[in-house]
Amino acid sequence: MSFGEAEIAVEAMAAYFAHLGLAPGDCIVVQLPNLVESPLTLLAAWRAGLTVAAVPMLWRATELAKACDMLEPAALIGMSSCAGERPADLLRDVAATRLSIRFVMGFGADLPDGVSSLDDAILDGPPAGFGPRANSGPALITFTARAGEPVVPLFRDEKALLLQGAMTVMALSLDRHDVLLNPYPLAGPIGIALGLAPWLIGGTALALHDPFDHAVFVQQILTTGATVTALPGTVLDRLLDEGIVTDPQCALRHVGRVWSVPNLGERLSAEAPAERGGFDLYPLGDLACLIERDSRRLVRGTLPSGVFQMADQGETTTFLETALVAGTEPGAKTIAVRGPLVPKVRSLAATSGETADRNTQGFVETGMAGETRNDRLHVVRDPELVYHGGFTIAASELDGLYQAFPRFLDAACFVLPDPVMGDRIFAAVVPDPSMPVSLAALRDFLNERSVASYKLPDKLLIVRSIPRDTHGRILRDQILKQI
Template identity: 30%
Template sequence: MILAPQDQIDVFTAQGWWGTDTLDDLFRRNARATPERLAVVDPLNRSDIVSGSPRRLSYAELEDEIERFATGLLDRGLTKDDVIAVQLANTVELVVTYLAAWRLGLIVSPMPVQWRAHELGDVLAFVGAKAIVTARSIRGHDHAAMLAELKPRLPELRHLIVIDEDALPQASPVRIAVYRKAHPVDANEAATICWTSGTEARPKGVPRSHNHWLVAGVACGDAAGIAPGDVILMPFPLINMAAIGGTFMPWLMSGGTLVLHHPFDLGVFLRQIVEEKIAYTVAPPAILTMLLKEEKLLESLDLSHLKSVGSGSAALSPWMVKTWQEKYGIPIANIFGSNEGTCLISGPQDVPDPEDRALYFPRFGVEGHEWPARIASWIETRLVDLQTGETIEEAGRPGELLLRGATIFAGYFRAGDGGPTDAIDADGFFHTGDVFEIAGTQDRFYRFVERAKDIIIRGGMNISPGEIDGLLAGHPKLADAAVVGVPDAVMGERICAVVVTKPRETVDLEELRSFLSSREVASYKLPERFETIDALPRNPLGKVLRRVLRERLQPLV
């Protein structure tokens, strides 16, 4: 399944942005060069997640398992371009499954382990998966039984492969070589179909080619300063850009060691950093901030091998980024990405000042601004007005981020055919739905403002709810607060503050407005309604789920 149009492939290949190597080619090269090097390491608490004891495989041992698993896939009649769904925790078998599938030209579609029959049935039918790989039990839930019950309702799903019950066959290298010669894999063909949430009821399928992923690996590897042979710790599930682009691809490209972790457990995470001599990992901002406040704990850890850490998904504190760099000598890379290929990374080479790095992202792909990162010349970016579509050139004016170039996917799976409408315009720009503004010295940076769908537009004025959230956080009677827009026939939207009060405290709307007015906030940003709630809905990384708040408020509008 070739994803990009041929003229784009020709241009990007001529520029040297895309090549002919597949992901399997990279792995094979590593296995030939350093067969005895440690390739992949299970979570040390594997037995708490799935069956079996933790395993540590060299490149030669991993290659053998890949050949055996690929032989088993051929035995089941799976062929090039078939979609193979995968619902596994971060274990050695997950790495084996991905690489075996790519060796045969199969398309991997990762499924979160939290998904149950409701989500799985819809997505498996939509993507037309021919097989799904899972474990008997993942953290106590019987995934094999769940999928066995679901399978009769999915006529295209021919095979349920349970890793801890289906024995691997003997490897058949000759058979695989003959198959590969008859079915060569092109680096521009789909390697994955990942899933990203949106406004539609069904998650959006995002196909990405081998070249798409390798470019993401270049971006993350450059920002993190990853060197050949480095040990990389992957603490996020291997299902999307954060893990595949952020850690798995840099591992493939560096030929080092990949240490697996899942689900996130701080004690296990720190132990792995020390015991495995980790050079690079990623972590949520809240974890990095919390660790800095545990000075005695940090002083007890040997972090001498840790060269850098990636973080993102929420705003980074300038104090946090500065302290890690200046006190502990560990730079934090600020990462803003998406499955579709959004790839803004503020690394220490591009943005040496740690406080700037916490707040800003380089304006990659904008004429007149040069950066050390290779990715900077491989993409184009611009901001456009949310209402008029006019290109924004001045600082401080919020606009939607648009990108095109080597990182950007070719379009959603089955767009317009029961799938979502594409977010790529006629000029090839991907409309991210993310709002930034031009900022910083000489207008060299972008500053993240808000998701476009979360921006409140009141009487033609764009209001960032994050800004008001931050101000309300200082109210002495509030434990938590967030604002959302509610429909209004006159103004389009009005602001509603949803608050969690501290024990034995009460507030009213006028008090909230007075508090914000005392901070010299523009009057159009003041809430015109408020609701109390026991706790704000948040995702696992702590981000407020404004969609859930809007749904809660809908009956009251």
């Protein structure tokens, strides 16, 4: 789409939202894949003065219900079909049991009864006389997890979104000739930092990719004229091995690593033309993304410590500050951030609705433990958080899901590292001796409860007991010793 065509579609949807009676400040839940409908819907909602809660496509009824109960949205938006599923049907069913939800809307053919078509709203075009409406609340809500808290909302205002785009534009020196190839959904910080935010303020072109398919992604690199993209290190290794980055048809001038792997920067420097360089993109506990241009002096997978700022045309902009603060456990340190780029965090554990910040200095915890070495922050593994396929999951949530299976006397999750998925999820179980045990039965149980598929374990391992300390906390390293 051209910017002019996008403008017409955005105006038509914004006017439709207003026609339905959605008022400035109302929250709508948007569950859309990484297609053109996603950024158009976000822009239309903001033009109508609405707050968007962007949720992952893999969320099912369990996760959607939790988010709706927390936010009390006025509307839900989804797709008629995606990857063999019927997301709009699921949204309609969730809406049927929640009084705050007045409308369910969707894209695509064969929408279920009770779901209105946004395709029709775009085709009808914008009516005369509609004007943008202001929203004094947050612009975007995304979600993460913290130890003991399965769903933690992150509230981003317009300024934070624009600053995230400014960081990307300034760090990579982007202009209107650049094409951003973004394979990350706009429901998380990477998709915002790599695609949505720099596109909004940089006048670039935006190419979206969903769901991830290596052959299609390579085709997009070579046919869209993509100049910027970022991927996990393992995927970038494959692109380098296949000679894609060094192909004369490839226009990439900035190739990013999402949480770096060793030696990739050196490979890019050695194998790619001089005008092509790498950058590191760090999703700081899903709060925001920090972008650093490639340098051989950097230690891969570490964070800068202190104030992070950049200069452009004689003006210096401060984006955020990183630091180590006291953790919840005695002697533990956790990485925290503060600054205009950092969203507000509302903790489920907070009884007063205040932010999750426990510190008087305005720092917000990322959920990542850390330590300082050579003026860089090194991330230390937190056993109570699981990082699987781009999702942050509270280990306690998986424990509870597996323990609820009636054939188990006790259960807990544990993980092993995986070069592609991050963490591979396993279930350690103490079975009821009188009942049969199988992974398929556990998966069927979780599917019947409409739990997101990425929370299902890959393997089930029988143990004699689940080790715990004197406070009842699961000792996950001791589980591994039993196996």
